[in-house]
Structure formats: structure tokens, C-alpha cells
Amino acid sequence: EPEVTQTPSHQVTQMGQEVILRCVPISNHLYFYWYRQILGQKVEFLVSFYNNEISEKSEIFDDQFSVERPDGSNFTLKIRSTKLEDSAMYFCASTESGANEQFFGPGTRLTVL
């Protein structure tokens, strides 16, 4: 069964460093999302992406964040200058059409020291 994959599974970085989290959505899906989950809290929407552009972003998704689909298979989330409070699980999700159920990847645990 096709699934969303994410790499790395765990990323440790120093405050102020740039990180890139990678996702490979399900191959025939056209809508892509990033969510964040701070340890012990609920999952929060960050950004949606369709047709090579951001469709919607939350207030969490400030100028330090960017997303890109650099080729036909990858979808990336970049944090330009990480802060301690960026430490969280980051989940990528994809869906075939906008209203269909979103399928989530296993997540990348980001730890900012």
C-alpha cells in the first residue's frame, strides 16, 4: 500500500542553523501539507501546497519557514534559522484531491539545542 515517507526520522541541530525536512508524498497525490506536533500536544496545521504554490499557511508559518517541491516526488520544509521552540515532530501529509482524507507520514523529530 502506498505511503508517505519522511526523512530523516530524527534531526538534531543547533539554534540558528538551517534545517530541511524531506517528504515523499504518495505518487498520485496533488495536495501537500505540513503539520507540527510539540511533544505532548495536539497536531497543528502549518501550511498547504498545491499547484506549486502555498495555498494557506498558519500563523506559526512565519518568514523562517518555506516549502518547496523541487522535483516530481519530493516536498520539503525548510526552517531558515531554527529556534528552541521549533523542537517538535513535523508531519507531512498528502491527498489526491483537496477534500479527500489526508495521509500522514511517520514524522521527523526535530530537536533544537
Added chain:
Amino acid sequence: GQQLNQSPQSMFIQEGEDVSMNCTSSSIFNTWLWYKQEPGEGPVLLIALYKAGELTSNGRLTAQFGITRKDSFLNISASIPSDVGIYFCAGQRAGTSGTYKYIFGTGTRLKVLA
């Protein structure tokens, strides 16, 4: 902001017991979903509900979409140890360009005692 409240926050039950958990919102949603999350993993879809009043089953799981579209419940019958995890409800909210975002609930942590 939009908030989905789940109850209970956590529950310990004996294997074989039935479980019921709720999700309520002050806002209307047109689609409700229930996800399960195990430690270190991403949310896995259990049930999706599309119509007010809809009752849907998936094996031992049953979920209903409230008539007011502001609430939903999830029942698990005859619980087993692998039911352990955090159960999240999510309401689907339309965005732009045909995209939708999920507003997740606060979660119900389930522990099953063998």
C-alpha cells in the same frame, strides 16, 4: 482560534471492555475524522465522516457525526492491548485553491490493561 475538545483526556481500561470518547467544537465542520497515533509515529486514519448524523463502522470501531455538526464520538468495542495509543479527532476546514486543513482535537490517551 478554533478548538476541538476531546474527553476524556486519558483512560485506563481492562482488556475486553468497550471504550467511548467524544469530541466537541464551537464551530461547524463538514467532515470529521478520527485518527490514532502510536508513540513516535504519524496519525493513522481510522474513520472519516461526511454527513451530519452519519454512523460509520470500521471493524470494532464505530463513529458518529453529530447532527449539529459540532461533535462526534468514537466507540471501540472489546478493546485489545494493541488499541493503546492517542486518539485524535479532526475537523476539516476548507482553505484556498481547493485545499483543506485539519483542526485536530486535544487527544484521548488510551491505555489497555491486560
